[in-house]
Amino acid sequence: MNEEKIRADIVKWGRSLFERGLTAGSSGNISARIDGGYIATPTNSCLGFLEPDRLSKLDLDGNHISGDKPTKELPLHFAFYEGRSCAAVVHLHSSYATALACLSDTDPADAIPPITPYVVMRVGTVPVVPYTRPGSADVKARIAAIVADHSAALLENHGPIVCGASLDAAVFAIEELEEAAKLAIITRGMQVRHLTPSMIADLNATFRLR
């Protein structure tokens, strides 16, 4: 949780996610724990062009200490930090996960069908959290209702959010969530073989990163 390393990693991952088209314009936000607080992306910043010294520094209560004004989604990020043991939170507007968040027939309790092992191992079951306006503190109660059992969610009509035990883990998980959402969309209406409950239990027992 070295601050300089976290700042460099947020810039590195932000650029990588942006350049691969996983979030566009000034959408998305990233935060990570450091000793005594957090580093977060500034509001209205483009993840592709972050500067380490301009990232927002917060104390343990989320108060802004230095750097540019933080993302307006701090209530969303803190709902994960307060509800679960995690070290980083990543929110994107990636296309396929966001598409699932917009489809009215997505299962709100289990938005990503378990059709490959990796999504079970890295992400787990993904609920859809009812719509709140971006930046609204109302999202806190909605996340609080699911966060004990889930490290990822789809924000209804908005996009995916994931937390992880490290920034790398959170990024890998949201990338896998996007890939699994893509598979779910492109195989819609086809005869898809799902992993069975016993296959999922075996994966969870063997691999699941909590």
Ligand SMILES: O=C(O)[C@@H](O)C(=O)COP(=O)(O)O
């Ligand atoms: O969708 C939104 O407006 C936010 O959730 C978002 O993605 C970017 O907001 P900022 O981090 O405040 O720029």
Ligand SMILES: [Zn+2]
């Ligand atoms: Zn957003």
